[in-house]
Amino acid sequence: xxxxxxxxxxxxxxxxxxxxxxxxxxxxxxxxxxxxxxxxxxxxxxxx
Amino acid sequence: xxxxxxxxxxxxxxxxxxxxxxxxxxxxxxxxxxxxxxxxxxxxxxxxxxxxxxxxxxxxxxxxxxxxxxxxxxxxxxxxxxxxxxxxxxxxxxxxxxxxxxxxxxxxxxxxxxxxxxxxxxxxxxxxxxxxxxxxxxxxxxxxxxxxxxxxxxxxxxxxxxxxxxxxxxxxxxxxxxxxxxxxxxxxxxxxxxxxxxxxxxx
Numbered sequence: 001x002x003x004x005x006x007x008x009x010x011x012x013x014x015x016x017x018x019x020x021x022x023x024x025x026x027x028x029x030x031x032x033x034x035x036x037x038x039x040x041x042x043x044x045x046x047x048x
Numbered sequence: 049x050x051x052x053x054x055x056x057x058x059x060x061x062x063x064x065x066x067x068x069x070x071x072x073x074x075x076x077x078x079x080x081x082x083x084x085x086x087x088x089x090x091x092x093x094x095x096x097x098x099x100x101x102x103x104x105x106x107x108x109x110x111x112x113x114x115x116x117x118x119x120x121x122x123x124x125x126x127x128x129x130x131x132x133x134x135x136x137x138x139x140x141x142x143x144x145x146x147x148x149x150x151x152x153x154x155x156x157x158x159x160x161x162x163x164x165x166x167x168x169x170x171x172x173x174x175x176x177x178x179x180x181x182x183x184x185x186x187x188x189x190x191x192x193x194x195x196x197x198x199x200x201x202x203x204x205x206x207x208x209x210x211x212x213x214x215x216x217x218x219x220x221x222x223x224x225x226x227x228x229x230x231x232x233x234x235x236x237x238x239x240x241x242x243x244x245x246x247x248x249x250x251x
Contacts, residue, residue: 004204009196016200019207021092027215035222042226 065241073117074236080110104182107175114172132158154245167212174206
């Protein structure tokens, strides 16, 4: 999967147009992972 | 390992942890950032509407609000309170802090603010450039100020920073709502709150 999106300009040359929005789920997944890790840590510390 | 008490929230309270004007800034910026994220990403996720007026108007308002905050932080507040120092890195690594001074903000708060400030500044600067690509009642578009390659870099920086901001907003919302941080949440609403986020050593 490409990290960036490309298009073609009026001369048919490759032109950078932004980030590939398929990656929108990456920050959501990472945030969920961090929250899960924190919840597990809280339970672990509580039982200690 | 650090003494557990060193990282605990102080029970000391002061009349005002965040002044009214700073609380207004916080919630205004928060609402504008939510509008900006929704107007940017809902159409990408398939919910189609006329997102551009929502996005550029919120963006312009956020530019004003951010300018106010930066001027206030630099000239009317002690912005050093928010700059991470060696002890903050030690705190993040669960090592004992060396300084005996209490801190208004703990390490997590300082680093969170630093990363958020960086990503919002990149978004604001690249967004300000992108404003010249649209016609509005206030100005006419002039996309010729940058080349296609330069616009591509602006779009990439804007997009990457917005992805970082999604992560930060979710994490901020979670850590705001956990019971241990209830006093910090209240201090952003009312005129009271914990004086220190990191207590004086040996307190």
